[in-house]
Amino acid sequence: MTNPLIRKLEQFTKLSEDDKRVLEQVSAQDVRRLGAREDIIREGEQPKAVNLVLSGWACRHKTLEDGRRQIIAFFVPGDLCDSHVFVLRQMDHSISTLTPVTFTRISRTVMEEITLNHPRITQALWWESLVSASIQREWTVNLGQRSATERMGHLLCELFLRLREVGLTAGNRCEMPMTQTVLGEAMGLSNVHVNRTLQELRSAGLIVLKGRELTIPDLQALMAAAQFNPNYMHLDHDGRHLDANG
Amino acid sequence: MTNPLIRKLEQFTKLSEDDKRVLEQVSAQDVRRLGAREDIIREGEQPKAVNLVLSGWACRHKTLEDGRRQIIAFFVPGDLCDSHVFVLRQMDHSISTLTPVTFTRISRTVMEEITLNHPRITQALWWESLVSASIQREWTVNLGQRSATERMGHLLCELFLRLREVGLTAGNRCEMPMTQTVLGEAMGLSNVHVNRTLQELRSAGLIVLKGRELTIPDLQALMAAAQFNPNYMHLDHDGRHLDANG
DNA sequence: CGGTCCCTTGACAGCCGTCAACTACCGTGG
DNA sequence: CCACGGTAGTTGACGGCTGTCAAGGGACCG
Numbered sequence A, B: 001m002t003n004p005l006i007r008k009l010e011q012f013t014k015l016s017e018d019d020k021r022v023l024e025q026v027s028a029q030d031v032r033r034l035g036a037r038e039d040i041i042r043e044g045e046q047p048k049a050v051n052l053v054l055s056g057w058a059c060r061h062k063t064l065e066d067g068r069r070q071i072i073a074f075f076v077p078g079d080l081c082d083s084h085v086f087v088l089r090q091m092d093h094s095i096s097t098l099t100p101v102t103f104t105r106i107s108r109t110v111m112e113e114i115t116l117n118h119p120r121i122t123q124a125l126w127w128e129s130l131v132s133a134s135i136q137r138e139w140t141v142n143l144g145q146r147s148a149t150e151r152m153g154h155l156l157c158e159l160f161l162r163l164r165e166v167g168l169t170a171g172n173r174c175e176m177p178m179t180q181t182v183l184g185e186a187m188g189l190s191n192v193h194v195n196r197t198l199q200e201l202r203s204a205g206l207i208v209l210k211g212r213e214l215t216i217p218d219l220q221a222l223m224a225a226a227q228f229n230p231n232y233m234h235l236d237h238d239g240r241h242l243d244a245n246g
Numbered sequence C: 001c002g003g004t005c006c007c008t009t010g011a012c013a014g015c016c017g018t019c020a021a022c023t024a025c026c027g028t029g030g
Numbered sequence D: 001c002c003a004c005g006g007t008a009g010t011t012g013a014c015g016g017c018t019g020t021c022a023a024g025g026g027a028c029c030g
Helices: A004-009 A017-027 A108-117 A119-145 A148-165 A180-187 A191-203 A219-225 B004-009 B017-027 B108-117 B119-145 B148-165 B180-187 B191-203 B219-225
Strands: A031-034 A039-041 A050-055 A058-063 A069-075 A094-097 A101-106 A173-175 A208-210 A213-215 B031-034 B039-041 B050-055 B058-063 B069-075 B094-097 B101-106 B173-175 B208-210 B213-215
Touching: A004 A017, A004 A050, A004 A119, A017 A050, A017 A101, A017 A108, A017 A119, A058 A180, A058 B119, A069 A119, A069 A180, A069 B119, A108 A119, A119 A148, A119 B058, A119 B069, A119 B119, A148 A173, A148 A180, A148 A191, A148 A219, A180 A191, A191 A208, B004 B017, B004 B050, B004 B119, B017 B050, B017 B101, B017 B108, B017 B119, B058 B180, B069 B119, B069 B180, B108 B119, B119 B148, B148 B173, B148 B180, B148 B191, B148 B219, B180 B191, B191 B208
Parallel strands: none
Antiparallel strands: A031 A101, A039 A094, A050 A101, A058 A069, A058 A094, A173 A213, A208 A213, B031 B101, B039 B094, B050 B101, B058 B069, B058 B094, B173 B213, B208 B213
8 A cells, every 4th residue: 555645745746756755765764553542642741753644543632630531633544743843842732542553753853854855745744734734723613613413424524535535445435443432522522422413414324334434425415414615625736836747 | 012923932932133133024024904804814815925913813714604603713913824824725714803903914935035044933933833733722622622611711811821922911901802702703602601601700700801801810710710721832931942142 | 151342222401502682882973 | 962873791581402321232352
């Protein structure tokens, strides 16, 4: 399978063979593997590397003093935590796995080398980070304005499109390994209400969700039901004028 | 009054006289003024400059097809919209004023010149953008996990600290020009419920809010009531090891 | 076969939205 | 000077979405 980060960045611009070689090399440098529900980095620790997910699912999350937990973002293959995170002295949130995960740790010096010598990759990484910020903003809209059903439908649309970007869908199906409790922690809903919400989407024929696999029979219909506008994902090759010759 | 961006960046690191001169110059280059409730840039438009607020309040926001509006972020003096926004072909949200605003438009070439020649400013701008992202994440936590009262208290703490960073507080008081409807659009609450929530904070003695002015008699108490942990604002001079000699 | 995790369902309560009416305040114009 | 209109804030009644609690079922695993 091709490298998920390369697949993702090619949504933005066409990379040269040299660019791809660099990214492949970076992805193979310090690869690690964790089981489900383990911490990649914890709140309060000093960030020492940019983490890139190669396979499996992870999440950013924060826990309040009284134990309530909010999942702030999901990471799927090809996702990168903030590329300039070194500037901060300590993490303000934790990153943990949801399933077994392989990831690679990109050091500060490697990031600096890329910035100096590979402008097209640098630009693509900026795009990646702007899109992440845009997704975070859309979550704000989601939590603030949408009903539970719309909210859940919106999340499923987003995850499906993000997986499709990196080639992890098969037709209208994709993996969906999160428990209903985890979905609730992301959407600010109780697990009981997540269940009711999923039942509603199922009985409307908008989703089939069973055994960690999601099928979306009619993506347009689900997008309409969730008031999903994909513009915030910037999947339209914003940087194609920078395409490499190769 | 000193430049609010300089004041803010000095929360991160001490700037040299030369750095400050550059920032002053940039802030004075293409200054514009708008009245309340006008658009700085609209969703769908192509970003042509980085906007820096010099005075007044503005917000990012998005409107769903059925008219529900979510405010995604507030801008106060010293705040900057994404410094690499040029990479994207079109805006996925709008930025509008809440009060009369003076702002300056920093062009792509000026940003590139800073990146090339002023590494300490560049680093400070990265800090600024990471902190913005962190604030956005905290809003996700806010909307997902906190009750209306905690949520409102949390917002008021955040805004007070952000204003204090740039010298816009007087003791325990600051300006608070937003209507209750606007506060509701930010916190995902109806204006009626915002009112009830503010009444509750008032009767608990946690805030005094009257005539566009907010007083927080006991910031620690309000922070405790809202489960506010300021670590996400990274106000502790993360970059002080980079301090300029000047 | 027992234990654990996850999903599911029902009953009930409470937070928060909607609707509606009223007040306060302010600037404008007669 | 007062009338007027518009905006913002306030309050009460009511209903619904969503949380909590509790119990049971199914799948998987040691």
